[in-house]
Amino acid sequence: MFQLRPEGRPANVIVVVEGRLVRVPAGASAAAAILAAGLHSIRETSVKGSARAPYCMMGVCHDCLADIDGVANQRSCMIEARAGMQIRCQNRGRRLNPAPQSS
Numbered sequence: 431m432f433q434l435r436p437e438g439r440p441a442n443v444i445v446v447v448e449g450r451l452v453r454v455p456a457g458a459s460a461a462a463a464i465l466a467a468g469l470h471s472i473r474e475t476s477v478k479g480s481a482r483a484p485y486c487m488m489g490v491c492h493d494c495l496a497d498i499d500g501v502a503n504q505r506s507c508m509i510e511a512r513a514g515m516q517i518r519c520q521n522r523g524r525r526l527n528p529a530p531q532s533s
């Protein structure tokens with residue numbers, strides 16, 4: 431289980447993760463806020479819908495893709511948490527409009 435170290439910097443940034451208020455230390459990433467919120471996943475893969483959560487925490491695996499402040503596909507481990515930041519799950523790929531039927 432991911433837990434913040436008590437001797438760390440003072441918790442002074444509050445973000446919103448899937449509607450939950452989460453307090454993280456200044457300088458923590460949005461991915462850290464996701465893990466601190468206790469979510470088991472932040473996104474589903476586009477093909478099979480498999481659950482994913484932050485893994486490498488260094489911008490490589492892309493398992494931390496999330497919707498941050500309304501912008502999809504953000505690597506949350508590479509973005510610093512800001513007060514009031516809205517982090518939301520991103521499930522499956524973007525739906526495409528079906529091609530018009532030709533007669």
Ligand code: FES
Pocket residue numbers: 461483484485486487488489490491492493494495505506507508
């Ligand atoms: S956790 Fe791997 S890219 Fe963000």
